[in-house]
Amino acid sequence: MIEARGLTKRYGDKTAVKDLSFTVEPGIVTGFLGPNGAGKSTTMRMILGLDRPSSGSVTVNGRSYAEHAAPLHEVGALLEAKAIHTGRTAYNHLLALAATTGIPRRRVDEVIDLVGLREVARKRAGGFSLGMGQRLGIASALLGDPKTLILDEPVNGLDPEGILWIRNLLKGLAAEGRAVFVSSHLMSEMALTAEHLIVIGRGRLIADTSVTDFIERASTGRVKVRSPQAARLRDLLAGPDVTVSATEEGTLLVSGLTSDRIGQIASDNGVTLFELAPQQASLEEAFMELTGDSVEYRAPARTAERSAA
């Protein structure tokens, strides 16, 4: 369990994280979402005591991280791929970390098997791909069998098989009763993995919500109707609170009426429908709408649209 209260970090006159309060509960995966530069990594470094907050505080399992006598057993962290000396083998890297808290060798072997690095465990980490580096980082996070896991962008650089693996791993860890805190700038990934979301932008809390609520909020209330008698249907649907727009030949976009109601009107008047579909904004769109004002680095209009797609 992680509890942040009024967490603030300033670098000179630039505020990276401002007055951030949230709780990461055990037993579920909590997604930590925000555009690049929103302050996700800074927040995670503060949780681990690597960066000192300018004000506010954050505790892990009831204490500040540095106060834990056996930190690797409390919190396992993957901060960035390859926080690993490039000249050392994966096995020796884990062995050195394990030694700080008296974790036995067989546990090192175990986590190597768990992340599927057995074949390259004796190779130097400098030659690892980004995906292998991520797996090694996850192995070091799991070394101490910790109650809380913090993972910064763990799916970066993983192939589809690796992404699926990590999704199941995180869910499994949460199901064992651990608190799992995962950052990402990919909403779609979080929708598949997380139950709860903490969304930040420009260092501020934007949303602290369940994924279900977030998806519901993403609904636009518009209905797409395709009919060979579109013009007639348009007249039938007209009303004071209803707006209808025609996007292309034979297609209407209706707001102010439910799809049930539209279907009923069409049926009552003998209008044929080819398609009747409530429109949901994609999660990415909802996410961008939410964080739209808080994107740190933005390209001029047209390129921004393309890169967001």
Added chain:
Amino acid sequence: MTTATTTVRPGRVTQARVLNSEWIKLRTLRSTFWSLFAAIVATIGLGMLFSWGFATRVGDHHRPIGDAATMAVTVPLRPYVIAQLAVGVLGVMVITGEYSTGMIRATLSAVPGRLPVLWAKAAVFSVVVLVLMEIVSFVTFLGGQAILSSQHIQATLSSPQALRIVAGVGLYLTVVGLLGTALGTIIRSTAGAIAALFGILLVLPVLGEVLNLTSWGKHITPYLPSNAGGDLLTNAPDPGSLGPWTGFGVFVLYTVIAMAVAAYLLKRRDA
């Protein structure tokens, strides 16, 4: 899915465990092996070469050059000046290697108290370098004297000041490495820390020679780190030098101060 079949019992982070961890780190990098290999080869190889050169020169002149008995003690060991480059670089890399690769964040999250890491790095490095370079120094001295004996100008360990100088080489090199570790912790960049270390050890003495031309500068030059430290390794001291143990003490003091600054910054700064 279960992620732990081995029962992992929570173990406290202790200084002894961090020492073990740092020992694993030091011995599992090839750069450690190569730096020490370079230091050993340079010291023994060049020591023999210098001894042979000196013996040849004495032989050619059929008479001793300068005070041959005094020089015989130090000539084989003179390559310590070269060895300090390799040992100094290793001392720097012990910590900057972690900063340049990002490993430092893994290290400091495993040991959030931070200072045990610095103490452990310094201790492990010191023991390895001290033991190794003491052996190398004695081997080089004895090998060099065997070469010099061809001209019957060899010294022995019981020659005046010889034992102190031979043992001093290992001590001096260890302190150079520790100064490197301290500077590496302060500067956090390999290139920057190496430049600072060799600026202090090699460039400052040159500036010292300029200082020596002034009346007040003469009182400063003996206190320059490498001049002070070098006092331990000479039997023909410059006038005004601090004396072997006082000089070495001053050198150690600089290193202790640098280490204290390093500890303060390591504890305080964001990693």
